[in-house]
Amino acid sequence: MMWAITLALALSPGYEVVGDSIPEPLAGAVGDPARGREIVTSRQxxxxxxxxxxxxxEERFPGDLAPSLAGVGARLSEGRIRLRIVDPGSLDPDTIMPSYYRADGLDRVAEAWRGRPILSAGQIEDVVAFLATLKD
Incomplete structure (x- = not known):
């Protein structure tokens, strides 16, 4: 089991938060908006x-606990979107949104996800690329 934690840390390289954003893509990844849309709309x-x-x-029964994603690309830069996905708790400690990439220092995490990110750096960049296209 120790190798899984080591592997997860290797898959979650560092990132630099500047103000309220992570201006640089994670691990130098370039996102694909089509793959990002698949991730955002996937129920799995x-x-x-x-x-x-x-x-x-085409998606039935979307949630209403959080802001609509419509127009997010017009409201937020890619760096600001990235931070909100990577570590939303850094902006709002009371948020119910999970940290999709940060894996350390979290306390309300299911055992299966402890020490590992929900999405890879590439998947995060795909989601950022897609959300940045939502201008209306």
Whole structure:
């Protein structure tokens, strides 16, 4: 079991927070908006639609616990979107949104996810690339 924790830490390289954003892509990854849309709308991978709604008319029963994703690309830079996905608790300690990339120092994490990120750096960048396209 120790190797899993070591592997997870290797998969979660550091990032630099500047103000309220992570301006540089994680691990130098370049995101793909089409793959990002798949992650955002997936009820198995990203689970974003449990809490968020957005411009996804084909998706039934979106959540209403969090802000709509419609227009997020017009409201936030890619760096600001990235920080909100990587570590939303750094902006709002009371948020119910999980940290999709940060894996250390978290206390309300299911045993299966302790010490490992929910999404890889590449997946985070895919989601950022997609959300940045949502301008309306």
């Amino acid at each position: 991978t990203g689970l974003c639609l449990l809490c968020h709604s957005g411009p996804f008319p």
